[in-house]
Amino acid sequence: MRAQNPFFWPFQMVFSGFSSVGKSADQTYWDSAAVARTTPVIQRITYSDLFAVLSEGAQDFAKTRADAILLVFILPIIGVAAIVAASGPGYADLLFPLLSGFVLVSPIAAFGFYEMSRRLETDQRAGWTDALGVLTSPAIGTIALLSLTLISIFILWIGAAHFLFVAFSGKQHPISLGVMLVHILTHLRGWGLIISGFAVGFVFAVIVLALSVVSFPMVLDRPEGFVGAIGTSLKAFAFNVGPLLAWGLIVSLGLFVGVAFALVGLVVVLPILSHATWHLYRRLVHY
Numbered sequence: 001m002r003a004q005n006p007f008f009w010p011f012q013m014v015f016s017g018f019s020s021v022g023k024s025a026d027q028t029y030w031d032s033a034a035v036a037r038t039t040p041v042i043q044r045i046t047y048s049d050l051f052a053v054l055s056e057g058a059q060d061f062a063k064t065r066a067d068a069i070l071l072v073f074i075l076p077i078i079g080v081a082a083i084v085a086a087s088g089p090g091y092a093d094l095l096f097p098l099l100s101g102f103v104l105v106s107p108i109a110a111f112g113f114y115e116m117s118r119r120l121e122t123d124q125r126a127g128w129t130d131a132l133g134v135l136t137s138p139a140i141g142t143i144a145l146l147s148l149t150l151i152s153i154f155i156l157w158i159g160a161a162h163f164l165f166v167a168f169s170g171k172q173h174p175i176s177l178g179v180m181l182v183h184i185l186t187h188l189r190g191w192g193l194i195i196s197g198f199a200v201g202f203v204f205a206v207i208v209l210a211l212s213v214v215s216f217p218m219v220l221d222r223p224e225g226f227v228g229a230i231g232t233s234l235k236a237f238a239f240n241v242g243p244l245l246a247w248g249l250i251v252s253l254g255l256f257v258g259v260a261f262a263l264v265g266l267v268v269v270l271p272i273l274s275h276a277t278w279h280l281y282r283r284l285v286h287y
Contacts, residue, residue, distance in 0.1 A: 038287040040218075040232050042239045045283050050247055053283065057276025060117050064126050065271075092177040096197070097161035099259055103205055103252050104154045106270065107212040108147045113274030114217045139219040145226045146215060150208060157204045161197060168193035209248040210237040217281040236284045247280065 112131035119126040119133070137143065168189045184190030214233035218224055224232075237244050254273050258265035 040285045040287060042232070042236050043284055043286055045240050045243050045280075047243055047246060049280070049283050050243060050250060053276040053279040054250075054272070056279040057272045057274070060113075060120055060275035060278075061268075061272045063120060064116055092180045093162060093165045094158065095177065097158050100201055101154050101157050102259065103255050104157060104208045105150050106251070106255060106273075107208070107216045107277075108150055109270060110274035110277060111143065111216065111220070113271050114220050114278045117275045117278035118217075118220055134220065137220060139223065142219045142224070142226050142229065146212070146219065146229070150212065153204060153208055157201070160200055160204075164193060164196050164200065168196070205248060205252065206245070209244065209251075210234055213237060213244060213247070213277065214281055214284055217278050218285065221281070222287075232285065240284065251277075 111134050115131050115134040115137075116126040119130055124130070134140075134143070169183065184193060211230055211233055214236045215229035218229045218232060251273050254269045255266070258267075258269035
């Protein structure tokens, strides 16, 4: 057997994952019960379930922490690049929308961790390369549609945030981050911008939560189309508004902490929250 160059091995594994996009058959990727497409039944959860799934998420992370950290290490690099870009002259007003908007697209980053939790349930290997198995899922088309939906919402949020900034400040772009902060914090209209921004951001976050809390893990769990997955997620949200709003707050605070620690905290927070969301899905939907 020819020895592999250790430097190129990770890139070869990633390329192998991308070259197998969508190639798994339904019967290979899912078990027979999943392929049978039984009707989902929404369950009512309690606030205590939220703490239970966080514990289960931490347990999954403990089993795969080295692989999980390797899988997510690129996020701080991307985040720092975004901060540097937005901190430049003329773009400071985009800094907060970009950072807070990560909450809106975080379910996309969670797909690999959902796959790891799915594999752990059946005692399969769940390394970082196995997380790329999501690319071989027969549901890759639905996964792409769900991801594009959240990306579209993220773009709308950036546009809405910029519109609010212009409406309250009367400026297209601030000269610098420092000038913008002084202007916002020392003027009444600036506080109006803060309150309006949080209110609009809350609406966007609730929309994403309702659309994604069940649909994203569901399409990995069994063959389900885009409309069916979204519909089930909306029903689960409507049936458990209080606990799921609390879950959204937990996720938002967790991601905020991850971002606050120079984004490095995301390498721990994001995997735990992602694994926990998988277990939350298991409690929300029975078959």
